[in-house]
Amino acid sequence: MKLKRTVHQVFAIAKTDFLGIVRNKTAIFFTLLFPLFFLIIIGFTFGGTGTEEASRITVGIVNLDEEITDVNGTDSQNSTIGDAFVQALKDANFTVYEYGEYGDKDTIDTAAYDISRGQIEIAVVIPKNFTEALSFQYTNSTGMPIPTKARLDLYTDPSDPTGSIIAQQSVLGFISGFVKHYQKIAIKQFPSGFQDYVKVLADPITVSTSEADVSGRPLRWIDYMVPGTLGLVLLWSGLNHASMAIANERTKGTFQRMVIAPVSPITVLAGKLISSLAIVYLSAVIMLASGILIFQVNLYWNIPAIVLAIFLGALSAIGIGLIISSLAKNEEAANSIAVLISVPLQFFIGSFFPLTIMPEPAQIFGEALPFTKLVYAMQEIMTKNLPLEAVMPEIIYLAISGLILFALGIIAYRLSLKRL
C-alpha cells in the first residue's frame, strides 16, 4: 500500500516536471532542440551531407610491394596482396590515386607533395615485403614460418588536423576490416591443427586485436558526430534540465508545497530523476532520428548498450544539475551556472571535434569528463559495432562518476531543505 502510494507520488512528480518542459516553448528549444540545432549547423558545415561517402576522401597509394625484396636470402617479387588491398580500397568507394598507374614517381615524397597541395588527403605506403610477410614466406632454418608483420604507413597533412583525423579514422576502419577478411582466408589455408598457431601469424598489420567488425565500411565524419552528440544531449537535456528541477520550483514556491506534503525527499528526487531521464532519452531519440533523416548516417544499433551508456552518463549530468539546482539561490542563478558550465564543456567532450586536435591540458581535462567517455563509447559502439565489453573501461568510469555525482546531488538537495 505504502509502495503503491510512493509510486503514485514519484510518477506524479515526474509527469508534472515533464509537462513543465513540453508545455514551455523556450524550455523545449533549450532542452530538446538546442543540441539538434548544433548538430545541424556543425553537421552541414563540417560533417558532410548524406550524399557524400568515402569517395570524398582521396587516398594516395605508394605501392612498393611490386619491388624486389630479400626473403630468406633470396630475391622475391610478388604484389598480390598489395594489389588486393588497393582494389579493396577502391571497392570501398574511396577515391584512390595510384602513382605508378599514372606514371608518377611512386615514392612517399611525391605523395607528401600532393598532400601539401591538397591533391590527396592521406597517403598509404605499402612496403615492398607486404605480400611476402602476409603469405608466411619468412621461415626459420627448420622451415617453420617466422612471425613477420607487414607495416602500412599512413601520412596525413599536419596543417589540417581535422581533415586528417577524419581521413585517418576512415582508412583505419577500412584496414581493420581488411585484416579481418584476410585472417579468415589465411587461416583456411592451413590444416585445423595449425590454425591456432597461424592465427597469431595472421594478425599482421595493426596492433589492434579487437573484434570490431568494421568490414571496410566507409565512415564519414558525420557518422562519428551523430553518436557524439549524445554527449551534448547529456549537457543540454540532462544537466540543464536537472539544474532547473528544484530551483524552478523553489522560485515558484511549488517546492514549498511539495515539502509540506507527506512526501519523502527520496520520492521527490526519484520523480525528478525519472523526468530528467525521460527528457534525456527523448532528446537522444530526436538527435539520432535527425541524424538518420537529415544526414543519412549509417550506424549500428545496439539498443541495450546505448540505453545503458546513456543512463549511466545521465546520472553524472543529473547529479551535477541537482547540485546546481539545490545550491543556487533561485531559478535565474541556476540557469546562469548551468549555462556557464555546459557551454564551454561541450567543446571538451569530443562531440564534434576530436580531442586530439586540442592542446594537451585541454585533452587531459576533456578525458576526465564522464561525458567524453560516453561520446567515445557511443562512437565505438555505433560506428564500429563493438560490443559493450569493448568499452567496459568507459562504462565503468561512467558508472562510478555517475554514482558519485548523483550522491553529491542528493546531499546538496538535503542541504537545500534546510534553507526553506
Next chain:
Amino acid sequence: MNLSDIEVDSVTKRFEDTVAVDNVSMKVAKGELFGLLGPNGAGKSTLTKMLSGMINPTSGTIKVGGYNIKDDPMKVKESLGVVPQDIVLYDYMNARENLAFFGRLYGLSGGKLRNRIEGLLKFTQLDEKAVKRHISTYSGGMKRRVNIAAALLHEPQVMLLDEPTAGLDPKNKLALWEIIQTLHKEGKTIVLTTHMMDEAEELCNIVAIMDRGKIIALGSPRQLVKKVKMENTITVVPDKIPPKLIDAVQKISGVKSSYRAYDENEKIEALKIITERAEDILPDVVSAIAAAGTKILSVQLSRVTLEDVFILLTGRSLREEEKQL
C-alpha cells in the same frame, strides 16, 4: 481525550544569531479559528513553517493532531492542509491537473481522487471553460480559490492559512472570508496568520499577537480589548499634524496614547487618541488642536481595535513596523 489540535510548547527557533521565535507556547483547540497576528518579521511565518513541518524548531515541542512533529512528521503532514501566502500552483497546468497532482502527493488516487477534484472544482466556482485553461490565465481571486482547494484535497482536520487574502481587492477578500468562515463552520481547526487587524477581528475566535518572536497577548479579540482596559478611540482628521500637537494631546489627562495614522482607503492622515473617557476629554482635544493652529476636518469616536491593542502593547503601529522592515 485530546481537545487541542495544535500544541506548541516552549518553542524557539534560531537562525545563527537571530531568534525568530522565542520560547513560544500556545494551544489551538479543535474547531477553533486561531489568528496569529503581527507585523512582518514578528515570527509568524517562522512559527507556521515549524507547524507545517517545513523547518524544525531549535528547541521545544510541537504537536499537531496529537502527533509530535519530530517523531511523526508524515502523520502531521497528512493531518494538515497548508495554504501558503503565495499562489503555489503550476501555471502551465489547468486547475484539474493541479488538483490531481497535489491529491496524488497526499496519497489519493482513482475514483476517490476524481470525486474530491470534482467536489473542490465546484467549491472554486470555476466554470468548465476556466477549468480547462492553464492557471496562468486565471485572475487573482480564481488562483486563490484553487490555491485553497489544493490544501483541502485530503480533507485535513487542521488548516494553516498564511496571509490568504494578501493582495486581494475588497470584493475578493470578502469572498475569501466567506470561504474561511464556511470551513470553520464545518468544524475545521484553522490557524490564520495575518497582519490585517480587521481580518483577525472579523474571523478569529482567538488571537495571538506576536512581536519580535514572542506572543505578547493571547485571547479573543474582545478579551484583548478589555485586557488593555480601553473602550474608545477618537480619530481626528486635521488639516495638518505638527509634532507639537501629538505632544500636547498626549499631555491631556485621560489620554492613554496618541499617534499619527494613515488611512490607506481614504488616503488621509489622522490623529488617533486612545482613552477610556472619550466624551469627557473631547473638548480638551479640540482646544489643543486649535492651540496648535490647525483646523479640524472631521472627528470620529470609535471602539478600540486590535490595531490599537498592538500599539499599546508595543508602542509602535503595525504600519510603522512594516515600513521599518
